[in-house]
Amino acid sequence: MRYSEMFLPTVREVPSDAEVISHQLMIRAGMIRKLTTGIYSVLPLGYRTVKKVEQIIREEMDGAGAQEVYLPAVQPAELWEESGRWKFYGKELLRFKDRHNRECCIGPTHEEVITDLVRNEVKTYRQLPRNLYQIQTKFRDEVRPRFGVMRCREFDMKDAYSFDADEKGADLSYEKMFKAYTRIFSRVGLNFRPVEADSGNIGGAYSHEFMVLADTGEDALAFCSACEYAANLEKAEIAKPAALQIDPSQFKALETIHTPNVRTIEEVSAFLGVTPQDIVKTLIFVADGKAVAVLIRGDEEVNEAKLRNFLGADAVELATDDIVLAATNSPKGFAGAIGIKADVYADYSLMNRVNVVMGANREDYHVKNANLGRDYGVKAFADLRIVKESDSCPRCGKPVRFARGIEVGHVFKLGTKYSKAMKATFLDRDGKEKFMIMGCYGIGVGRTVAAAIEQQHDAQGILWPMSIAPFHVIIIPVNVKDENIAKAGEELYRELEEAGLEVLLDDRDERAGVKFNDADLIGIPVRVTIGPKSLAAGNLEIRMRKTGEMKTIPVKEARAFIKDLVKGELKSLNDPNH
RNA sequence: CGGGAUGUGGCCCAGCCUGGUAGGGCACUGCGUUCGGGACGCAGGAGUCGCGCGUUCGAAUCGCGCCAUCCCGACCA
CATH class of the missing domain: 3.30.930.10 (Bira Bifunctional Protein; Domain 2)
Incomplete structure (x- = not known):
């Protein structure tokens, strides 16, 4: 072309x-x-x-x-x-x-x-x-x-x-x-x-x-x-943690605490002087039209895709304010597992936890020392949270x-x-x-x-792999008004096309810099430059777009050399073991 | 759908605050010089300033409404 x-x-x-x-x-x-x-x-x-x-x-x-x-x-x-x-x-x-x-x-x-x-x-x-x-x-x-x-x-x-x-x-x-x-x-x-x-x-x-x-x-x-x-x-x-035997004697007495206008995990932990890990976050979702409550440790995030799959639901979304109110008798920010009107599921992060903080299902109140079994129940524990940097591989236990x-x-x-x-x-x-x-x-x-x-570009433009490059080779006659250069370009163009390569001949009457920049931008893997000095010596310059590697070779050897270059790259890409 | 921004020759943008004959760079056309990493000079062509209504003697510029585009979020094989 x-x-x-x-x-x-x-x-x-x-x-x-x-x-x-x-x-x-x-x-x-x-x-x-x-x-x-x-x-x-x-x-x-x-x-x-x-x-x-x-x-x-x-x-x-x-x-x-x-x-x-x-x-x-x-x-x-x-x-x-x-x-x-x-x-x-x-x-x-x-x-x-x-x-x-x-x-x-x-x-x-x-x-x-x-x-x-x-x-x-x-x-x-x-x-x-x-x-x-x-x-x-x-x-x-x-x-x-x-x-x-x-x-x-x-x-x-x-x-x-x-x-x-x-x-x-x-x-x-x-x-x-x-x-x-x-x-x-x-x-x-x-x-x-x-x-x-x-x-x-x-x-x-x-x-x-x-x-x-x-x-x-x-x-x-x-x-x-x-x-x-x-x-x-x-x-x-996330791998399921081992269930430990919990001794109910370590359960402290349940306390209800006035927490005016304290809603988020950050606010609760600051107000009560506990860490987010001590708090149970209770999120209300709607799964195919039905409200469900998900309990998760305060510092973790629910993975909605996991929840959807676990419930076998078609659609899962966070509940609107009115649904939260219906399930918890309180506005957002005070939901908890105790007495909630929804099916309750808990993330693995809460297994083996005792004496936790959670919302009281009452505006401006939270509870302390809530314990599974004594104060609230869950339908099931499941892997419902988003993986974090500190988690380990579910297969082998090494860091993710x-x-x-x-x-x-x-x-x-x-x-x-x-x-x-x-x-x-x-x-x-x-x-x-x-x-x-x-x-x-x-x-x-x-x-x-x-x-x-x-994945493959640099400051100048695209770096195509040979297999999907729009052309294998671009030929740049540096000055098309120079008859010898133009002729050499035409000849090489014909030869390479005959050799079955896809070639772009930059026969435009443009300055060399313009052509080089366009060639780099469109990312053709092999560039052949035909310039006055090297041509007078019977040579051409070949430059690889990706590596910038340059070679000067005799015009007579150009056809075979370039053909081998292109076919070699194609072969290594097509070889499944490369 | 919520939040933010932008709309000015083909492209990138200035001008808007403080209203007064629409600008620059790139690209394009012609001529000349130049010619190995995005040249230079001279001369040109090209825009109802997103659309509508309003304010004003006068609107790219101010106000209101609409449309479009982009970004963030929600959402998403």
Whole structure:
């Protein structure tokens, strides 16, 4: 491709509305332009990289036995009503009516469509397993799109769905996808890590997220400093402490104390001269419409995802003031477990605690020396809190560490959630009708591209891995008005294209500095400079974008040298053991 | 949905407080010089100052309303 003919509008200044580096660089490098909030056009340079990522995904999905399909973006409401998600999906689902007044939506994901397709065609265990995937435009009407293509409303996603006859098969399908994802992100050249994850409202029992490690990542991860354990913070477990024998003789007498206008943990600990660890925080939540109380140590935070999973609820949120009043007979700030009108659950942090402070369920009063069994009861103890730096690994007990990551892929075991709701059944070998066991597997294509930039850039611009670089090589004839230089550039361009490389020839009549800066910005891995002095000596200069390493080589050897360079890098990225 | 900020040629921004003929840099067009890390000179083109209403002799500037965008929070595969 000739630069002079390419639609490649680079920008010198940093766009004012771009927060993160990948967003800034994608705009500056002429990869994307914003159309409206959370919706972007992809320009030629950006699309070249997108297509490369898609190609890697296709090769690995096909290699893992999945088959590509192309499903509709617009979907009828009936399917969503069948799965029950028409009600639950909320405002993120973009809904509209067609001319016949039929309710429709633009697919934010495709479980319903694929389940409908497969239930109509697959009737027997002989047709299983199947794994179908597509690369489709999704629309999720995010509350707050941000960070460019990292969190936008319209985006391309690879989504795969597996259907199996039994659990064993489903496990195998999951494992195949897990391995394929590992290969995909390795080939894309990312530093990533699979972590255990909460499955959110897609549903299902078990899932892993593939996280690209980056400080700007939206997700917090906890991982073990010693073993392989890694999890999203919202999922990261805390081991159950051993229950000790508590001797009731150490229970002190329960006291009720006047604590006027003392509500928060800080206020209570200051007022009573105790530490936050001595206080029990009582939080009222509403789980699927029902009030529940959660007890937790004063210095800990409740993890709502854990609570939701523990209760098996679809939705959990902090209770409003009127619900708190109904459950505790007092305004916010004085809730406690004694006599509360709600089911009470306690976090593990409260196991074995005696003589604690908690709200008295009476305005301006707290109690001291409350004890489990004597003064209050709990329905169950559970792991309900957010992991902290001081916690230890739930598997091996060593210290946990934290990092931030960008979720680029997610694999789920769905089980029979959708096949049951939508009656996707088959006849098994024993002649019995059974529900298919499903899995679903997503990769955010644009987000993967953005994550690659987030992870690999410098002050000058992008540092593409060879496998997803929009071009392998950029040739810069320093002065196109110099006939010898221009000619040498054209010749090398032709030779390298013939050799099967993707080459951008910067044939613009621009000053060298402009060309160098653009080349650095758009991040082409190999730069070939053709200048008057070296050319007169029969040489060219080759510079590696990532390392800045420079080599002068004879023009005659250029073709073979550059070809080996590019093919060598591609090979090492594509080698799963690299 | 709550809090904050911003809207001025294609882009980045000044001007607004203290009302009086709309500016700079980048980009763009032409000519000349220059030519290995974002050149220089000269000459040009391009803006109903987000929209509406009001105050005023006069509004980018003051007031009210609306819209949009961005940031923080809530929320979120």
